[in-house]
Amino acid sequence: MDYELTETQLDIINLAGEIADKKIKPVRAKYDASEEFPWEIIEEMRKADLFGVYLPEEYGGLGGANLELILMSERLSQACAGIGLSALTSSLCAIPILLFGNPDQRKRYLPDLASGKKLGSFCITEPASGSDATSMGATATLEGDHYVLNGVKNFCSGGKTSETYVVFFSTNPSKGPRGISAFIIEKGTPGFSFGKKEEKMGIRCNPTYELVFENCQIPKENLLYKEGRGLHVAQGTFDLSRPGVAAQALGIAQGALNETIEYTRQRKQFGVPVSSFQAMQHMLADCATQIEASRALLYSVAKAMDKDVIPATQKAIKEGILVYDAMKKLGAKRWTKESAMVKVFCSDTAMKVTTDCVQMCGGIGYMRDFPVEKFMRDAKITQIYEGTNQVQRNEIGMMLIKEAASAARREAVAA
Numbered sequence: 001m002d003y004e005l006t007e008t009q010l011d012i013i014n015l016a017g018e019i020a021d022k023k024i025k026p027v028r029a030k031y032d033a034s035e036e037f038p039w040e041i042i043e044e045m046r047k048a049d050l051f052g053v054y055l056p057e058e059y060g061g062l063g064g065a066n067l068e069l070i071l072m073s074e075r076l077s078q079a080c081a082g083i084g085l086s087a088l089t090s091s092l093c094a095i096p097i098l099l100f101g102n103p104d105q106r107k108r109y110l111p112d113l114a115s116g117k118k119l120g121s122f123c124i125t126e127p128a129s130g131s132d133a134t135s136m137g138a139t140a141t142l143e144g145d146h147y148v149l150n151g152v153k154n155f156c157s158g159g160k161t162s163e164t165y166v167v168f169f170s171t172n173p174s175k176g177p178r179g180i181s182a183f184i185i186e187k188g189t190p191g192f193s194f195g196k197k198e199e200k201m202g203i204r205c206n207p208t209y210e211l212v213f214e215n216c217q218i219p220k221e222n223l224l225y226k227e228g229r230g231l232h233v234a235q236g237t238f239d240l241s242r243p244g245v246a247a248q249a250l251g252i253a254q255g256a257l258n259e260t261i262e263y264t265r266q267r268k269q270f271g272v273p274v275s276s277f278q279a280m281q282h283m284l285a286d287c288a289t290q291i292e293a294s295r296a297l298l299y300s301v302a303k304a305m306d307k308d309v310i311p312a313t314q315k316a317i318k319e320g321i322l323v324y325d326a327m328k329k330l331g332a333k334r335w336t337k338e339s340a341m342v343k344v345f346c347s348d349t350a351m352k353v354t355t356d357c358v359q360m361c362g363g364i365g366y367m368r369d370f371p372v373e374k375f376m377r378d379a380k381i382t383q384i385y386e387g388t389n390q391v392q393r394n395e396i397g398m399m400l401i402k403e404a405a406s407a408a409r410r411e412a413v414a415a
């Protein structure tokens with residue numbers, strides 16, 4: 001399919017593809033087994049300037065937006081979603097700073113995230129507060145010119161490999177959801193340490209850590225956006241970042257299908273390649289159709305989003321205002337429904353396709369020395385993180401009902 005990508009966008013695919021095929025494929029099984037972080041590949045990604053493809057040129061990025069992030073994430077994940085995740089994890093730190101950071105915060109943090117000199121993470125989850133972020137227990141108390149942070153966050157992707165973190169705390173527990181605030185925190189700040197490292201099913205080379213805050217003091221300038229508006233920061237970020245997870249899922253599905261087509265053409269049973277059986281061809285056909293449908297939905301949503309994000313970003317930089325405020329001024333739409341749709345659709349596709357690919361490869365598909373089982377393990381997380389698919393479906397349902405209610409109100413006024 002021709003998605004009418006620009007030359008720069010095609011270059012991103014090619015650059016990410018070179019790294020995926022030549023550098024990542026030969027080492028993905030090693031890093032999956034050892035659970036070590038692939039610093040050698042991070043260096044290749046830095047050299048290729050991949051970390052900043054979605055960030056404005058003013059901060060050292062390539063000047064792209066969502067579509068560029070998606071193209072990179074999809075292509076890297078075709079080789080290994082765990083290794084590709086390092087760029088996505090950093091984007092989950094850069095996006096809230098881009099959207100909600102003031103000009104000083106953008107200038108201070110985005111260039112190092114854009115170059116990949118520093119990696120970033122985002123942490124809202126706590127042991128007792130997952131899908132229900134409003135129940136968080138970690139607190140930030142303003143004392144003079146600094147906040148004092150206390151509490152434990154868990155399941156932080158990137159873990160110790162990051163240098164910059166966007167973390168959520170309650171600044172006013174009595175206000176519940178309206179008491180949550182977002183902060184930028186740097187590694188090495190006294191009182192900020194790392195707890196348990198998780199052992200995982202998939203994306204094993206990307207470390208997942210507990211973050212511990214014990215009377216950790218940060219300057220009050222590190223507040224991101226406004227006190228009590230942390231959930232706006234989180235939702236605004238997820239609206240733009242969930243397509244990145246969808247792209248990861250899409251890459252996983254495509255990677256598994258490519259390996260499966262190759263294998264089933266070679267593998268002979270009953271004297272013929274197993275790909276010549278119609279039952280196999282129907283499974284291949286369904287996988288390919290689901291993948292292309294996912295890609296068409298994802299790219300069209302990303303392109304539509306970028307029509308809002310790019311002009312708002314330019315306006316914000318020119319006028320020294322927040323990108324989030326510029327989006328509101330320009331009448332940008334909220335992308336909550338569509339970003340949830342692409343995440344659900346692409347991640348469910350990835351799970352279905354990778355499971356079918358293991359089936360089509362037979363016994364070898366189940367073995368560690370063949371790559372398809374890893375794609376199936378990696379696919380699962382895309383249905384869970386950045387909000388489970390159940391929670392995404394809740395959001396889509398809620399938005400549909402809200403839209404219907406607003407349409408009914410408009411009709412009533414017009415009548």
Ligand SMILES: Cc1cc2nc3c(=O)[nH]c(=O)nc-3n(C[C@H](O)[C@H](O)[C@H](O)COP(=O)(O)OP(=O)(O)OC[C@H]3O[C@@H](n4cnc5c(N)ncnc54)[C@H](O)[C@@H]3O)c2cc1C
Pocket residue numbers: 121122123124125129130131132154155156157158200208381384385386387388389390391394
């Ligand atoms: C490998 C990994 C990496 C992660 N990385 C990060 C990270 O970098 N930063 C970060 O902040 N978090 C991260 N997470 C956390 C992740 O976003 C949460 O695990 C996820 O949001 C679900 O929360 P939970 O695990 O507490 O599940 P729970 O909220 O306990 O949910 C359990 C089950 O109940 C269902 N459920 C819950 N509420 C509802 C509802 N209202 N309606 C229907 N069903 C519901 C869920 O869908 C799920 O099936 C990561 C998680 C993993 C596993």
